[in-house]
Amino acid sequence: MGNADSKFSRISVTSVKQQFEDQVVNMILSGDLRPGEKLPTERQLASDMGISKTVVHEGIRDLVNLGFIDNKSHRDCVVADYSLAGNLGTLNTVLQYHQGTLDRRTATGVIDFCEWVECPSLQRICEHKSMYEYRILEQRLNTVKSLRDDREAMGEAWAQYHRQVVFFSGNPLLPLLYSSMMQIGLPVYFEWVDQVGPDVIIQDLMNLNADIEKWDWVQAVAHFRERASDFRTYIKANREKFRKDPWTLDQ
Numbered sequence: 001m002g003n004a005d006s007k008f009s010r011i012s013v014t015s016v017k018q019q020f021e022d023q024v025v026n027m028i029l030s031g032d033l034r035p036g037e038k039l040p041t042e043r044q045l046a047s048d049m050g051i052s053k054t055v056v057h058e059g060i061r062d063l064v065n066l067g068f069i070d071n072k073s074h075r076d077c078v079v080a081d082y083s084l085a086g087n088l089g090t091l092n093t094v095l096q097y098h099q100g101t102l103d104r105r106t107a108t109g110v111i112d113f114c115e116w117v118e119c120p121s122l123q124r125i126c127e128h129k130s131m132y133e134y135r136i137l138e139q140r141l142n143t144v145k146s147l148r149d150d151r152e153a154m155g156e157a158w159a160q161y162h163r164q165v166v167f168f169s170g171n172p173l174l175p176l177l178y179s180s181m182m183q184i185g186l187p188v189y190f191e192w193v194d195q196v197g198p199d200v201i202i203q204d205l206m207n208l209n210a211d212i213e214k215w216d217w218v219q220a221v222a223h224f225r226e227r228a229s230d231f232r233t234y235i236k237a238n239r240e241k242f243r244k245d246p247w248t249l250d251q
């Protein structure tokens with residue numbers, strides 16, 4: 001048997017480059033640096049922060065890739081609007097900064113995304129009329145029922161039910177996108193479980209499954225959109241439960 005120690009890397013302190021990136025990202029997400037604001041030159045940043053220009057240059061490159069900084073002019077670096085220029089990696093960085101809590105725009109965006117991908121998926125399932133797919137969804141529903149006393153486990157099982165719906169869309173990319181979004185969106189599921197209670201969640205899924213059993217995609221989509229609308233209304237009415245976005249005027 002080989003030496004197990006050889007499979008592991010040494011644990012070291014955060015690199016200087018990572019510390020540089022973290023500081024800039026924290027300033028952007030806190031609102032200290034705002035979209036369109038010009039950054040000092042790399043030379044000036046290196047001098048002010050006591051690090052090498054190489055570290056600054058490499059850190060800026062990473063932040064450009066994440067959509068936090070724009071350097072298209074190749075001369076000046078400005079703070080970018082990460083909601084326009086970023087990607088899922090950007091959103092994960094934002095969540096790490098905010099310790100997994102969502103702002104109102106992001107929470108609403110999760111609901112919008114789910115509606116965009118799940119409604120066509122529900123239509124496809126009902127039109128395909130596969131009893132195999134229906135039984136898999138029924139198994140997912142039973143799992144949710146069995147976990148009604150465990151808030152987080154139930155929330156995750158509920159999310160997996162909806163991911164299964166998207167999987168049956170037949171589009172190989174949608175489940176991957178949905179899984180990435182759920183890494184971000186699980187707090188939304190947990191919040192809704194807390195708000196309406198497990199019995200309401202279970203009844204909603206039972207109604208949805210009943211629509212699918214009848215291959216009635218119109219009613220299934222209507223049920224889904226009704227709940228999505230309810231949650232959007234809840235987000236608007238309970239702003240204090242969601243983190244404020246320092247870049248929005250509506251505070």
